[in-house]
Amino acid sequence: MQSLSQKEYKNEFVSAFDGDDSGDLKPRQTPGVLYSKTVPTPVKKPEVLAWSEELAQELGIEKPTDQKDVDVLGGNHVAPSMYPYAACYAGHQFGNWAGQLGDGRAITLGEWEAPDGKSWELQLKGAGMTPYSRRADGRAVLRSSVREYLMSEAMHYLGVPTTRALSLVSTGDQVLRDMFYNGNPGYEPGAIVMRVAPSFLRFGSFEMPAARRENENLRKLVDWTIDRYYPHLQGEGRILAWFKEIMEKTALLMVDWMRVGFVHGVMNTDNMSILGLTIDYGPYSFLDDYDPDFTPNTTDLPGRRYAFGKQANIAYWNLGCLASAIAPLLEGTEELVAILETYPDFFHGKYYAMMGDKLGLDQVQATDQELITRFTQTLYTLNLDMTIFFQLLIDLPQEVGTEEDVVAHFQPSFYRDLEKGERAMLLSLITDYAARLSANTGPREAAAQKMRKANPRFILRNYLLHQAIEELEKGENQLFLKLQAALKDPYSRNHDEFFAKRPDWASQKAGCSMLSCSS
Ligand SMILES: Nc1ncnc2c1ncn2[C@@H]1O[C@H](COP(=O)(O)OP(=O)(O)OP(=O)(O)O)[C@@H](O)[C@H]1O
Ligand SMILES: [Mg+2]
Known part of the structure; x- marks a missing residue:
C-alpha cells in the first residue's frame, strides 16, 4: 500500500505526446496538442466524505491519514512526480458538431501503477478551471458529485464496465448553479470526485x-x-x-x-x-x-x-x-x-441472448425473440416497474394459476390498476412464458440461477439519491452509507428495505425522476 502523496506516478500519456506546457488557464483553442498542463485550483477546506476501500485495496492506495493525502484528493497538493493535465477533445453533442470541448473541469493527476502492474489514471472532477472550461467555472456541486461517486461504483458492482470513483471530497467552497435553468441561480456546496480508469480517452x-x-x-x-x-x-x-x-x-x-x-x-x-x-x-x-x-x-x-x-x-x-x-x-x-x-x-x-438470460431461457430460438418482444411490450403498455417485475418473475410458481393469481403475484410492480384487457395480456404472456420455461433442457433451478445473475434486485433509483443528497447537505450520512453498502451487493436480497417502486411523490419531483445538466 502506498500513500497518494508519496507515490511515484507515471505520466506516460504526457511523455508520449506534445502538450501545452504553459500552465496558462485562459480558455482557448489549443491546436496541435492533445492536452494542456493544468494545476488544480486549491479549495478552502477539503474533507473526505466517502472513500471506496475495496477499490483502494485493489490499487494499493492507502486510506488518507494525513492532510497531504486529503489535499491530493481536493486538488490542494500535487505530488512531485505528477504532471497534471486537462485533455483536449472534441465532440458531437445532440447530433451536432461542437468543435473543441476538452476537460473543462476534469484534471488527470498522474498514472498509478497497481500491485498487479496495471496502470490507472487518477483524475479529479471539479478541481477548477482549465484551458477548456470555456465560460464555466471548472467546479462540480455536491449533488452531482454524490451521483457520480455512488453510481459509478454501483455500475461496477452490477458488472457493467465503468470508470470508478475512489473518493468524494467536500471543498468548503460554494458554487453558483442555476439548477433548473430558470434564471434563479443559487449557491450550493462544492465537491470533487477522484475518478480512476485505465484511460479516460473518448471518441x-x-x-x-x-x-x-x-x-x-x-x-x-x-x-x-x-x-x-x-x-x-x-x-x-x-x-x-x-x-x-x-x-x-x-x-x-x-x-x-x-x-x-x-x-x-x-x-x-x-x-x-x-x-x-x-x-x-x-x-x-x-x-x-x-x-x-x-x-x-x-x-x-x-x-x-x-x-x-x-x-x-x-x-x-x-x-x-x-x-x-x-x-x-x-x-x-x-x-x-x-x-x-x-x-x-x-x-x-x-x-x-441477454434477454434470454433475464428470462432464464437455456437458449434463444427465433420464436423466443417474439416472446422477448412481448415482454417488453407488456412492461411498457402496463407501466410495470422493470426491476421489480423481473425479480417477481424469478419467484413465479410452477403452476401459474388464475388471472387473479398472476395479477396478485406481479402487483408489487404496478404503478396503477390494470384494466381488464391488460390483466388478460399479462396472464397470456405469463402462461406462454411458463410453458416455454418448462421446455428448457435444464431444471427450473438452473433457470432461476441464471435469472438471479442477470437481474439486479437493488438499483440506485434517482429518488433515493435525491434523499441521500438532501441528508448530506444537512450533514447527515445515514442513507448515503446504506446506499453505499447496498450497491455493493445488488443481486442479493440483503437490502430489501430498498426493494420498492418509486413512490408517488417522486414521480414529478425534480431530481427524483428527471434532471437538468446543471452540475
Ligand atoms: N462546470 C464546468 N466548468 C467547466 N467546464 C465544464 C463544466 N461542466 C461541464 N463542462 C465541460 O462541458 C463539456 C460537456 O460537459 P459534460 O456534461 O459532458 O461533461 P462533464 O460532466 O463535465 O465531464 P466528464 O465527461 O468528464 O464526466 C465538457 O467539455 C466539460 O468539461
Ligand atoms: Mg462529459
Whole structure:
C-alpha cells in the first residue's frame, strides 16, 4: 500500500505526446496538442466524505491519514512526480458538431501503477478551471458529485464496465448553479470526485485531431491507444481490428445498460469511452416503470435523442463519428464501413441472448425473440416497474394459476390498476412464458440461477439519491452509507428495505425522476 502523496506516478500519456506546457488557464483553442498542463485550483477546506476501500485495496492506495493525502484528493497538493493535465477533445453533442470541448473541469493527476502492474489514471472532477472550461467555472456541486461517486461504483458492482470513483471530497467552497435553468441561480456546496480508469480517452479525443487535420497526432494517438490498451492487435490491418473491438465493446455496453435499465442521458461522442466504459454520470437514471421513450435529461426532452430505447442506435451513430475520425489513416473506407455495418446484427444477437438470460431461457430460438418482444411490450403498455417485475418473475410458481393469481403475484410492480384487457395480456404472456420455461433442457433451478445473475434486485433509483443528497447537505450520512453498502451487493436480497417502486411523490419531483445538466 502506498500513500497518494508519496507515490511515484507515471505520466506516460504526457511523455508520449506534445502538450501545452504553459500552465496558462485562459480558455482557448489549443491546436496541435492533445492536452494542456493544468494545476488544480486549491479549495478552502477539503474533507473526505466517502472513500471506496475495496477499490483502494485493489490499487494499493492507502486510506488518507494525513492532510497531504486529503489535499491530493481536493486538488490542494500535487505530488512531485505528477504532471497534471486537462485533455483536449472534441465532440458531437445532440447530433451536432461542437468543435473543441476538452476537460473543462476534469484534471488527470498522474498514472498509478497497481500491485498487479496495471496502470490507472487518477483524475479529479471539479478541481477548477482549465484551458477548456470555456465560460464555466471548472467546479462540480455536491449533488452531482454524490451521483457520480455512488453510481459509478454501483455500475461496477452490477458488472457493467465503468470508470470508478475512489473518493468524494467536500471543498468548503460554494458554487453558483442555476439548477433548473430558470434564471434563479443559487449557491450550493462544492465537491470533487477522484475518478480512476485505465484511460479516460473518448471518441472525441480522436475526433479532435481528425477535425484539425492533424494526421500525425491522430496516427500517433491511435497507435499509442492500440499498443497500450489493445496490445494483442499487431501488424497489418490492426486499425480495422481495433475499430471492430471498440464496436463490440460499445455494443456490449449498450446491452448491459439495457439489462439493468440504465439511461445515460447525454450520449454525446465526448462521453463515449474508447475502452467501452460508462463515463460521465450526469443526468442519468434507472428506469422505474419500463418506458423506451424515457429520457432523464430535461435538455433532451424536445427530441428524446438519448431515451432508453434509443441508446443502442445512438451508440451506432457515435461509432460512425469515430469511424469518420480514423478514416484518414486508412487506404479506403470500404472495410471500415463494412465493420461498422455489422453493428446491428452483433448488437441484436447479444441483446436477445441477454434477454434470454433475464428470462432464464437455456437458449434463444427465433420464436423466443417474439416472446422477448412481448415482454417488453407488456412492461411498457402496463407501466410495470422493470426491476421489480423481473425479480417477481424469478419467484413465479410452477403452476401459474388464475388471472387473479398472476395479477396478485406481479402487483408489487404496478404503478396503477390494470384494466381488464391488460390483466388478460399479462396472464397470456405469463402462461406462454411458463410453458416455454418448462421446455428448457435444464431444471427450473438452473433457470432461476441464471435469472438471479442477470437481474439486479437493488438499483440506485434517482429518488433515493435525491434523499441521500438532501441528508448530506444537512450533514447527515445515514442513507448515503446504506446506499453505499447496498450497491455493493445488488443481486442479493440483503437490502430489501430498498426493494420498492418509486413512490408517488417522486414521480414529478425534480431530481427524483428527471434532471437538468446543471452540475
Ligand atoms: N462546470 C464546468 N466548468 C467547466 N467546464 C465544464 C463544466 N461542466 C461541464 N463542462 C465541460 O462541458 C463539456 C460537456 O460537459 P459534460 O456534461 O459532458 O461533461 P462533464 O460532466 O463535465 O465531464 P466528464 O465527461 O468528464 O464526466 C465538457 O467539455 C466539460 O468539461
Ligand atoms: Mg462529459
